[in-house]
Amino acid sequence: MKLKITRKTALIAIVCILPLAVFFSVYFFRDKIWPKIPEYAKEYSVSSLSCNYQEKTCSKIKFDFAASEKSLNKIPKYSIQEFQEKGLTEIVFYNVSSVKSQFTYEEVINNPLIEELAYDKVGNDFLVKIKRKGPHLPAQVLQEDSIATINLPVGDENYPVISDQRPADNSAAYPIFRKIMFQATLKSPLKKATVLFQDNPVEFSAIETSPNQYLFSFSENIEKDKQYYVKTIITDDQDKTGVTSWTFEGQIPIEATLGPDRFKYLGWWGQINAIGVSVRKEPKSSSEKVGSFSSLNRVKVLKEVIGETINDNNLWYEIDGGRYPHSYVFSEFVTPLPQPEPPKEFTVPQEVKEGEYWIDVDLTKNVITLFLYDKPVFASYVSPGRPENPTIEGTFRVWYKLTKTRMRGGPPLHSYRYDLDNVPNVLYYEDSYAIHGTYWHDKFGTQQSAGCTNLAQGDAAFIFEKTTPILNPKQESIVSSKDNPGTVVHNHY
Numbered sequence: 438m439k440l441k442i443t444r445k446t447a448l449i450a451i452v453c454i455l456p457l458a459v460f461f462s463v464y465f466f467r468d469k470i471w472p473k474i475p476e477y478a479k480e481y482s483v484s485s486l487s488c489n490y491q492e493k494t495c496s497k498i499k500f501d502f503a504a505s506e507k508s509l510n511k512i513p514k515y516s517i518q519e520f521q522e523k524g525l526t527e528i529v530f531y532n533v534s535s536v537k538s539q540f541t542y543e544e545v546i547n548n549p550l551i552e553e554l555a556y557d558k559v560g561n562d563f564l565v566k567i568k569r570k571g572p573h574l575p576a577q578v579l580q581e582d583s584i585a586t587i588n589l590p591v592g593d594e595n596y597p598v599i600s601d602q603r604p605a606d607n608s609a610a611y612p613i614f615r616k617i618m619f620q621a622t623l624k625s626p627l628k629k630a631t632v633l634f635q636d637n638p639v640e641f642s643a644i645e646t647s648p649n650q651y652l653f654s655f656s657e658n659i660e661k662d663k664q665y666y667v668k669t670i671i672t673d674d675q676d677k678t679g680v681t682s683w684t685f686e687g688q689i690p691i692e693a694t695l696g697p698d699r700f701k702y703l704g705w706w707g708q709i710n711a712i713g714v715s716v717r718k719e720p721k722s723s724s725e726k727v728g729s730f731s732s733l734n735r736v737k738v739l740k741e742v743i744g745e746t747i748n749d750n751n752l753w754y755e756i757d758g759g760r761y762p763h764s765y766v767f768s769e770f771v772t773p774l775p776q777p778e779p780p781k782e783f784t785v786p787q788e789v790k791e792g793e794y795w796i797d798v799d800l801t802k803n804v805i806t807l808f809l810y811d812k813p814v815f816a817s818y819v820s821p822g823r824p825e826n827p828t829i830e831g832t833f834r835v836w837y838k839l840t841k842t843r844m845r846g847g848p849p850l851h852s853y854r855y856d857l858d859n860v861p862n863v864l865y866y867e868d869s870y871a872i873h874g875t876y877w878h879d880k881f882g883t884q885q886s887a888g889c890t891n892l893a894q895g896d897a898a899f900i901f902e903k904t905t906p907i908l909n910p911k912q913e914s915i916v917s918s919k920d921n922p923g924t925v926v927h928n929h930y
Contacts, residue, residue, distance in 0.1 A: 478504035480534040481513045483563065488544040488554060496550040498567070498587040505534070511583040513563075519575055522631050524552075524670045524680035526567040526576045528587060533563035550589050552668075552682050572596035573670070573678040595624045597671040597679030603749060606683035609690040611752050612661040613743065616654050619681075623649040625673040633668040649673075659687040689741055689752070694773050702815050703895055704757060706882070707771035709734045720744025720753035720765040728761050734879040735818070736771060737893050739763070757895040758879040774882070777804040779813030786832050788925050794903050795925040796872065798890055800828055803882045805872075805890065807900055815899065818882035820875070820891035825852055828888055828928055829870050835923030837865040838906055839914040844889075851887045861894060862901035866926040873897055890928075 485501040502512045514531045536558065545554045553568040565587070567576070572592025579586045601620040604610035617634070621627070626649060632641045634657055641655040659665065668682040691699070699705040709730040718725040720742050730736070737757040744753035744765065752768040780799060789795045789810060797806040800821050807815040821828040841861050847854030861874035872890040874897030875881075881893055892900065904924035906917040917923035 474507055474509055476509045477514060477532070478506045478508040478510075480505045480532045480561070481530070482534050483536040483538060485538045486536075486540060488540050488548060488551070490548045490550065493591055495591055496548055496589040498554065498565070498589070500530070500585045500587075502530075502533075502583050502585060504583070512580050512585045515578055515585070517576055517578065519573075521573055521672070521678050522670060523633070524569045524573060524668060524682075526569060526589075528565045528567075528576065528578065530563040530565070530585070532561050533558070534561070536563065550591065552680075568682075569680045570682060571680060573680050592677075595675075596677045597624075597673060598622045599669055599671065599679065599681035602667070602681075602683050604685040606685070608685045609688035609693045610659055610665075610685050611689060611750065612659045612663075612687040613746075613751055614656060614658045615749060616656050617667060618652065618654040618749075619667075619669065620646075621651045621653060621669070621671050621679075623651070623671070623673045624677070625649065625675045627651055628672045628674045628676070630672070631670040633666075633670075635666055636668075661687050661689070663687045691738075691741065691768075691773060695776065699776070702777070702817055703899060704737045704739045705776055706735060706737055706774045706818055707754075708732070708774050709736065709766075709770060710772045711770050714766060714770045716756075716761045717765045720755075722747070722767075724765070727764050730766070730770075730879065734758075735774065735881050736766065736879060737817070737881075737895070738771065739895065741768070757893045758881065759875045759877060759891075759893065760879055762894045777802070777816045777818050777882075779806040779808075779816045783808075785811050786925050786927055788832065788834070793924075794905075795927065796900070796904070798828070798872075798926065798928045799930075800830070800928060801930045803884070805892065805896075805900075807903060814903075815896075817893065817896045819872075819896075820878070820881050820883055820885035822886050822888040823884045826850075826886070826888045828886070828890060829867055830928050830930065831867070832925065832927045833866040833870075834917065834925055835864045835866045835904060835906065836917050837863075837914070838901075838904075838908060838917070838923070839863040839865075840901075840908070841913070846887055853887075855887065862892075862897040864901065864904060864924070864926070866923070872900070872926065874901075 481502045481504050483500050484503045488498045490496045516529050518527045550571045552570040555566045557564050574590040574592055577588040579588055599619055599621055603618045632639050639655050641653050644652045646652050664686050666684050670680050672678040695705055709732055712731050714730040715726050716728040718727055721744050738754045739757050740755040742753050742755055743751055753765050754768055756766055791810050795808050803819055805817055805819045806813050841859045842863050843858050844860050845856045863871050863873040865871045870888055874894045875891040878885055906915045906921040906923050908915050
């Protein structure tokens with residue numbers, strides 16, 4: 438049988454078969470005709486990043502990603518993990534090849550919801566670690582085009598609040614085994630709490646002092662010159678979590694104010710800051726009371742010693758001065774003064790030879806300086822004469838030196854009468870004007886005398902030992918001579 442194909446038959450065949458041929462061609466070669474767009478690029482890079490806080494709303498941490506190829510998602514896959522017991526959020530972005538930017542210090546340090554923000558490349562992953570502070574709500578990742586934004590919500594006033602930290606944030610704490618305390622205020626009863634000290638969990642006590650208000654405490658050994666870090670994570674029974682952290686330094690508190698060389702002139706000067714401050718024989722409140730100070734008094738601190746603990750403070754001062762040398766005062770009652778310093782500009786008196794000591798008394802600043810020729814070796818506060826009996830000005834030499842003597846005076850030369858026995862370490866330099874130790878007052882740095890220059894007892898002994906005329910061990914007094922001249926004294930305003 439012979440098949441006869443007409444033009445009409447051929448046309449029908451073409452119309453029916455051609456679409457099928459086109460369909461199967463497109464189907465089998467579709468990847469070459471229309472390349473498939475992947476859901477995620479093979480890798481991404483971070484081209485820029487930033488961190489900012491929007492008041493009463495949230496903190497936003499932004500990453501701008503650049504994909505290595507066209508993809509359906511312009512940011513990489515990610516995962517979020519919350520570690521509320523550590524106050525930590527970790528976010529991992531996968532297949533990130535490089536990070537070409539960094540946060541600025543100011544962006545992070547001023548953010549009230551972020552304690553620390555760190556990131557790292559771990560293989561092909563980009564790990565972001567956020568140490569939280571304030572209310573700890575779950576973080577969210579929001580996408581806008583190629584920008585991924587980590588959103589940290591602010592929360593509200595119903596989250597736990599930490600206050601009254603002791604030692605306080607950025608403070609100096611005396612290096613002892615001491616209690617560390619803080620207060621937590623909640624809106625609902627406490628469910629759980631974690632306290633980290635130096636990033637390690639510690640055992641603590643929590644006492645409910647009033648409804649939903651708790652006093653936390655634990656004890657640790659604090660060492661000098663070491664930084665300490667405390668972090669608290671408090672959760673109430675409504676699962677609201679608050680995170681707080683603070684730091685302090687193991688340090689003798691006064692060292693932060695006056696520095697490590699504060700004892701260069703035998704000690705440092707402080708003002709008594711209360712009325713009726715007890716002076717004790719030993720550094721404890723049960724010790725014998727040897728006297729008391731008012732807020733008009735000043736003391737020279739010879740040593741900082743460990744004594745009885747009062748209000749978490751066990752620092753006491755061994756003092757010098759007038760009435761109570763080598764006694765003890767509780768440190769909280771002494772406020773540091775501006776310390777006496779040698780003059781920046783001076784002229785060595787022409788009478789002074791190389792290698793000799795001489796004394797400079799500044800009657801304006803009430804400061805005495807002992808020089809070894811042109812090098813100051815000691816400076817301290819003194820009490821020169823009152824306005825009605827001023828200390829004499831000029832340059833003199835010590836003419837009479839005594840380990841102790843009696844001093845008397847009264848009207849008409851002086852407005853008051855005095856009779857002082859056993860005045861120690863006396864250097865007469867012009868008639869009855871003298872430099873000497875003082876045991877009857879503690880107002881050094883102010884005008885108090887009848888014309889002499891009053892020194893704290895330890896200061897007077899130090900200067901007495903360094904100056905001439907030279908006393909032999911068996912002598913209690915000596916008059917200067919040509920062979921044993923007295924030290925030069927220069928008094929000036």
